[in-house]
Amino acid sequence: MELRDAQEKFRAAGVALYAISYDDRKVLAEVAETLGIEYPLLSDLDSSVIREYGILNTQVNPSDGILYGIPYPGAYVTDENGVVVEKFFRDSYKRRESAENLIEAALGRLMPEEDGDPKATGGEPDVRITASLRGGGGTLKQGAQRKLVVRFQLGEGLHLYGEPVPEGMQPTRISVAAPPGVVVGEPSFPPTECLRLETLDLELPVWSGTVEAVIPLYATSELASECHPLERTQATLEVTVRYQACDDSACLLPKSEKLVLDVPVLPVDVQSISLHQGHGQRELAIQGEPHMRRLFLRKAREHPVGVLRFVWSEVRMELASRLGLRR
């Protein structure tokens, strides 16, 4: 759904988007029409391309019925020659890249922030600091990868420090305090330049001009589960920035700046099959059951014994939950 919401951005950036699954044309056609998807939804019916790429989920086998043939989900981003420049495969199928992540990987640079992105500004006249949350319209959603971008705009002649610097100098450090259920990664900065201070015989790693640091983060079920309605619709991210700005002759005092972002929290988009319904998520406006039946029959024709085993284990799972294992 996030890809759909951003399909215009892909077009504007000149990045051709393709989505591949083992689904048949019929459900893909309905999805494309109902959701207004204009990029190709490709049908890898027998998972041959998934297999050729080496990303077939081999922990799932024919006795897992309709599941057999799924890939480990992920994405490849290529340059104009079709050569991979970046790829995204995560430890959980729940972790998804934002559309912006993919476009930025293709372009090799960050996109500008958008009007709706949660944003906070601070700093001082010659050191303007802006923190913004990018991706998915600047929202938090279970598993969706987001980027917190902290931008420094330095006045003429000023620089900030990377690491390592001698004792007494403040390197630039960013930390994020987030509610439970938000997993915050390490900040990544662009490469520093080397500033040579002849008089002190020192070489210092510095940044000047405009500098953007990126902190990846995503939400787990503790913040936003797909199994029950949201407990909160908003989360606060507190970004603490420690820095010291200097020019060639003097330094401003080291500073600690706190920027606070209020971020909307959203439910996930789920298919309209009974498994997902009634959990307070965003259900797609498509009747899922007929497509499930067709998928089931297709897999049953391919692997009859496997599918029987799958049905039996699904029935057992349903019975177990109905008999209400008291938890």
Added chain:
Amino acid sequence: MKPETDELGFEAPAPLAHPGRTGLPAGHPTGPEVGERLPDFELPDSAGRRVRFHEDRGNSRAAVVFYRSAVW
């Protein structure tokens, strides 16, 4: 059924042991590497049109997303 949370903190409407919850094992290969040209492929799109990847994208940069299913 109380949702079972995996070690990454994710819940799903299926037990932990369900094959649908399997993730990429650590160190598992993930197909074509950075620096490699994506292998060409030809697949039908939702309208039944046959799409040959490199021909279709022409000289554009591309993003190819593999997902599990639009059905479930």
